[in-house]
Amino acid sequence: MFFLKRSNKLVPIVREFYVLGTIIKLTVYGKNAEKAIEEAIERLQEIDDKMSVFKNYSDISNVNANAGILPQKVDIDTYFVIKKAVEYSELSGGAFDPTIRPLMDLWGFGKGKGQVPGKYIIKEKLNFVNYKNIILNKEDHTVMLKNKGQAIDFGGIAKGYAADEVKNIFLRNSIKHALIDLGGNLFVLGKKIDKTFWNIGIQHPLRMRGEYVGVINAANKSIVTSGNYERYFMVDGKRFHHILDPRTGYPSENGVISATIVSDFSIDGDALSTCLYVMGANEGIKFLESIDGVDGIVITEDKKVYTTSRVKDNFKLLSDEFIYEELG
Known part of the structure; x- marks a missing residue:
């Protein structure tokens, strides 16, 4: 099965697949490797379903669609990641900011086709980028963006x-x-x-x-x-x-x-x-x-x-x- 006598060495189980917008490669040693990999694939798909901005049913898409309107209840995983993202934003003085999405779209990185926008539209979109406008409620795990037009992107976390x-x-x-x-x-x-x-x-x-x-x-x-x-x-x-x-x-x-x-x-x-x-x-x-x-x-x-x-x-x-x- 998993153990090979050749050189008395464990042979890894290697799996490659696509999720989270990228190629995933898992190289795993151990008698439970197959089971662990299957669990990992399922978990990664769950995370993608909750946090992808490209899936209109995801937690993040719901938060973005309701920016400036209503708080959205999100899964505990999503809430944890948003909370951590805000912490990194504060720690770095805004060098990291999960509300970067309007700028990513403006430059075409969210659409797969790059473009150089004008300085005035960049200045306009900058008004929507501010992690301090993420309103978190830890009691009921809701998230809200303060202003319409704002959007969260989890590409960096x-x-x-x-x-x-x-x-x-x-x-x-x-x-x-x-x-x-x-x-x-x-x-x-x-x-x-x-x-x-x-x-x-x-x-x-x-x-x-x-x-x-x-x-x-x-x-x-x-x-x-x-x-x-x-x-x-x-x-x-x-x-x-x-x-x-x-x-x-x-x-x-x-x-x-x-x-x-x-x-x-x-x-x-x-x-x-x-x-x-x-x-x-x-x-x-x-x-x-x-x-x-x-x-x-x-x-x-x-x-x-x-x-x-x-x-x-x-x-x-x-x-x-x-x-x-x-x-x-």
Whole structure:
């Protein structure tokens, strides 16, 4: 069945499927691997049904459709994620903001076709982006957006929550070794089967997918990277990427081209990778140094690498194009 005598090694069960708008790949070791994967698939579909802005029956779609009108009762999962999103918004001073959806639509990232909007319409849409206008009622789990035209987008946090939920399912099924890949949001459960650390490559931001700028050793950690190479369009030779600065309405431009978070929980990594990218190397790294259990790696367009102090010795540069730089 699952155990093979060849080399006396466990052979993983590997499943790939599509949900949450991305390709999911689960690599799982253990006698309960098949059962755990089936439970994980079902759970991921549940999360997608509740939190996708592309499904008109989802909790988020109901909240958005009733912006400025009525509070909407949402599932406990959705309420938890919205509450966490507001916390990250407050912590980062608005570098992360789940009410970014009107701007994402304006730039065409929500529609699959990019466009450069005029500065006046950007300024107008900025009036709808304000996490402080999310009204939460913890007694009955209702959520309301204060003004018509506002909309929530979970693109910067839902996959992190989902990865944590998959990890919890695996733990309940006594899985000790697994690689959870939610479209680049990684969580490594335990060590590898040979008791060594997982070697996780950090995508080279200037080269083809699968080429790495460096590698980090990890166990029981989430590794999430936000980069300007993930979703973008070109106009007159200029790249317009999907990581919008909620404070300006434009794609973030501060010299950062890649931001990676290493954390205990993937929901932290998902939101904080956006915060780090938008805040920039200097402010972002100092921000992360103040948060327990969270580390960061920033790559800039002038080919410098900045890291938090705790992760530097665990990150190995593979490319001689880049150099380590200490913060001033």
